Amino acid sequence: MKKRYTLEQKKWDSPAEHAMPEHTRVPASFSIGQVRIAPATVLAPMAGVTDTVFRRFIKNASQFSSDLSFRGAAEESASLTDGVDTATSNQQSGCGLIMTEFTSADGLSRMRETKRKRYLTYYDDEHPISAQLFGSNPQTLAESAKIVQDAGFDLVDLNLGCPAKRVVACNGGSGLLRDLPQIERIFRAVRSAVTIPFTVKFRMGWNDSHIVCVDLARIAEDCGLNAVALHARTREDGYTGQARWEYIAACKDAVSIPVIGNGDIRTPEDAAAMVHATHCDAVMIGRAAPSNPWIFRQIAQYTASKEATGVGAYDIPADRDRYRMIRTYFQMLVDEIALEEAAEAARAANIIASGQVARDQRHRDAVGKMKQFAAWFTHGVPGGANLRKAIFEAKNGATVLASVEAFFESREESREHTQPPGFELEPDAELDAAPAAWG
Secondary structure (H helix, E strand, C coil): CCCCCCCCCCCCCCCCCCCCCCCCCCCCCCCCHHHHECEEEECCCCCCCCHHHHHHHHHHHHHCCCEECHHHHHHHHHCCCCCCCCCCCCCCCCCEEEEEECCCHHHHHHHHHHHHHCCCCCCHCCCCEEEECCCHHHHHHHHHHHHHCCCCEEEEEEECCCCCCCCCCCCCHHHCCCCCHHHHHHHHHHHHCCCCCCCEEECCCCCCCCCCCHHHHHHHHCCCCCEEEECCCCCCCCCCCCCHHHHHHHHHCCCCCCEEECCCCHHHHHHHHHHHCCCCCCCECCCCHCCCCCCHHHHHHHHHHHHHHHCCCCCCCHHHHHHHHHHHHHHHHHHHHCCCCCCHHHHCCCHHHHHHHHHHHHHHHHHHHHHHHHHHCCCCCHHHHHHEEEEHHCHHHHHHHHHHHHHHHHHHHHCCCCCCCCCCCCCCCCHCCCCCCCC
């Protein structure tokens, strides 16, 4: 059977239970080159997910203060600040660093300037932001890294982790893990082309017989890279099985540059446990973010409360919080389409037929993202399968939104549900066909 790599295929196999040492917490900050990241949390690059709308959505969702808190608990959130040194805690921060979807270096180097802007779109409130590239040609990657730098990104990252067959077939992503000399040539070419911090995200190796992560981390440091991020699985693992955090620890022991840990962080407790087990400098979160957009905020709350009281605590969103977040994300998608259409109108006085085709495609893409996001976000909600079915059958954004509103209105009226304990992804066969590629 052909192996597919999707968000839904990873069922959080037998989530590990972590013993929580008293003083363990995610660091308040760390630095990648001259760029300070606070807190030490990173939104992983995810193809088809981490576009500018989702990145800003996560940034907003991860902030918390007295005027933005769950369940109206402003006093509860504010109480966490008492006696805590804000200079050394991440209590008022959310997601420290965001990353773009991976972008083909070959495509970026060939496309027109106007099209590049579409792929490299970001807004001022997204800083610090890193652009991730994939490819296998050192010179092309170097040229594309220079384009990224000129576009104003704070960092550039190389993808050596994507397990997708179409990427590996081009010797990109995790396919390069079988050729360390070529990786070194790429490192040196990109490093010589840009002055902004240069990082790499990679897996442990191609398979269990070919583990190269420690050697690769050392090569990265020798070539002048500023940080490494390890997803503690092999390419052959895909997104199955448990992430093997011991390899993150091995990389941390091997190099002096920052090491970012990635794999199986579903809760604030998981994030703290990874730091304790591996001594990594920061944690990177991917698949948990679409299902629980508040994960970064919860980590910050957990850190602040543990620092203040010795006991980690964080808010669990209620139904109305989920509803508001869905509405917010959908509105951001609609607003982004409006901005793109306005920009097109400014570039051309006469809208031709091809322009109408482009607009129709954008609207279809937006509806697709609405369906994709709502599917992730309703996992663990009683009756969520019925809502997902209604959403998948919807033909336009208005119908999607109407389905969401009707669902949450009926739940509010019945009051026959209990507060969900968390946001873990659960097995759901009906979602196995939903497309998503993860770098």
